[in-house]
Amino acid sequence: MWQTAPEMIEESNAAMAPEYQELYAGHVQGMRKTVRFIQKxxxxxxxxxxxxxxALTAEKPRARYVVGTDSKAQLVAKALLPTRVFDAVIARGTGTPKHREAG
Incomplete structure (x- = not known):
């Protein structure tokens, strides 16, 4: 899935009207950064x-199976941090632009 993600981002970006490309440029750049990180x-x-x-062969399968150290660390962080803080950490790590407050 992650091997083809860069091409999918570029295809999706190219399919957007120029005004949306400009509006979402920061988000697209954040996705590019995130995909490179996740690929590693x-x-x-x-x-x-x-x-x-x-999971398929367990006598009593669990509801979820977390695979990889990065996923386990993210799960622990999500459990320990308030949602707003967790979201801010993820946004900062991925380069996602801050949301503008309405009003």
Whole structure:
């Protein structure tokens, strides 16, 4: 999935009208940055397949299987931090522009 993500971002961006490309330029740049980071951190397909096999063959399967250290760290952070703080950390890490306040 992450191997083709850069092409999908570029295709989606190219399909947008110029005014939307300008409006969402910061978000698109954030996605580019995020995809590069995730590509480096993503678990190998074999690890994901092993987790799926474990889930399918477990006598008492769990509701969720978290694969990879990065996913586990994110899950812990989400549990420990207030939602606004967690969202701000993710936004900063991905380069997503801050939301403008309405009003």
């Amino acid at each position: 951190q993503a678990s190998p397909p074999e690890t994901v397949v092993a987790a799926i096999e474990k």
